[in-house]
Amino acid sequence: MQPLPSFDEQLEAALAAGPAVLSFVFGVPPAAVVEAAHRRGIRVVGAATTVPEARALADGGMDAIVVTGLEAAGHRPAFLAEPERGLVGGLALIPQVVDAVDVPVIAAGGIADRRGVAAAFALGAAGVQVGSAFLATRQSAAPAVHRERIRTADAHETVLTRAMSGRAARGLPNRAVRTIEQAGGRASFPLQNILTGAFRRRAAELGDPELLSLWMGQAAGLAHFDDAAEVFAELAAGIPDARS
Template sequence: MWNDTELSRRLGLRHPIVQGPFGGGLSSVELLAAVSEAGGLGSFGIHHLAPDAIRALDASIRARTSQPYALNLWVSNADLGGDALTAAQFEAGIARLRPYYDELGLPPPAMPPRYGEAFEAQVEALLEVAPPVFSFVFGIPSAEILEQCRRRGIATIGTVTTVDEALAMDAAGVDAIVATGMEAGGHRVSFLRSAEDSLTGTLALVPQVVDRVRAPVIAAGGIADGRGVAAALMLGARGVQVGTAFLACEESNASAVHRAALFSDQAKYTALTRAFSGRLARGIRNRFVEDMRDGMGVAGLAHGTGFFPYPIQSWFTGSFKPAAVAQGRGDLISLWAGQAALLLRHRHARELFDSLVRDTGVALGQAGRQALE
């Protein structure tokens, strides 16, 4: 059976289907539990959470499911210069975004004591709660952290965007590797070269990685239905990671305006942009993406060029996101989406999961029959 793979056996899954981990508050316990209870690997992106919040979240997850699940962290969660601003730099950022604050009826925010969380403190909390699976992006944890995972029985899954990253990940001894193509929605999680220099498509990336690593490979990027799952398996992947299709489900923590955009014709047009976080990510084109093209501010109102480094840029755009969501302003928020968004059909996680399982079997059966013709 197609669902009996090295990955499903290693992680204790009935089906080798991983729900993409969404950061920035888009994940939910409800979605994770739905996927894990269906026999896949539910995931929760925790890179924005403080250590105490990670501990509380894990307790909530364990109260909802006894099945395997993954907590996901960003190994590199601050770019050069992304930990602090001078007062003058902060005021320049406010001036640059003031038209949006004014448009939303918001007073500009005060300068915060910090802009993000420290990976070292987050991973300490993760090791303490010991989830069944620790998945990570934007790098490779230290050998000491990976060894602590092994001692605690925590399976590790690292994400790569190039063959060189896959080789480094495999050498570190992770339990599985996600090979994510440029079609995927959300952040491009490259760590050896710039994201712009690491834009290999899923169809090309997956078999190249499969041929060069020992760990089972999970294909990601552009997979939204059973045909995509079947294609990934035929390329040698031992499992798949599905992001956008699960993000569109009612169980996710995506806003109503985000989900509506995913099911609209607007989803035909995605772009890679650093506008929202300072790191390259794929989302649906909207006014803010166009306003911030080439790092400029509002057309005709720019105050300098270039984006702040992550997580400072993310903090600034996050400061007006709640108001934009409340006002239904999908033109001013990140609408993360992959290039396969037009394939979305299901609005509930269990329906989506069941269709992936059913349609994968059908697609593989058809492929087998055609090969005999």
């Protein structure tokens, strides 16, 4: 089994690449890391699921904060409490974080078209982060069956589960999720993710959605476009006119 690169190794590679933005999840990066990024002209972004987490990130020198509503797909980036205790919807969370911190807020979760973008900006966000709508496009690395399930899912069908990776994440339940949860036992992250990866890789090859991690958010049913350029155009149509 190939060991995962250490945090320091990953950080070294990221800083060497010199991206415009370096983002972190699951906590506040050490001050030395933030300083190293800033010395290279790299902006640092963190992710929060509650107002206290947003304040901690702002105090930690973040240049912007991704505010992740409970609607969002994939892993919950909570770090001050168990993810299940911080399930606040974006409509309530975004303006509260905007009022609590002095750095730009990026809204995430439940946004898939121009209406969601317009709503996020109306709530005070400076930008948006979109996942499921892009994951459903043909440019995505997701298996075809995963992309199809995103486009046909209903908002109420997604659940939070630790079954597939060991961390709480939002996705569509399937046979793998139900079987692991009913068994009542699992490894912690990242071991659980490595263990399920053995059958997830084979499931992707076979096109079997019942053994995949079907990550998607509550706005998955709004993912109507097959091309990423079309998604960008749709989202851009919701950005308020800067001249108004």
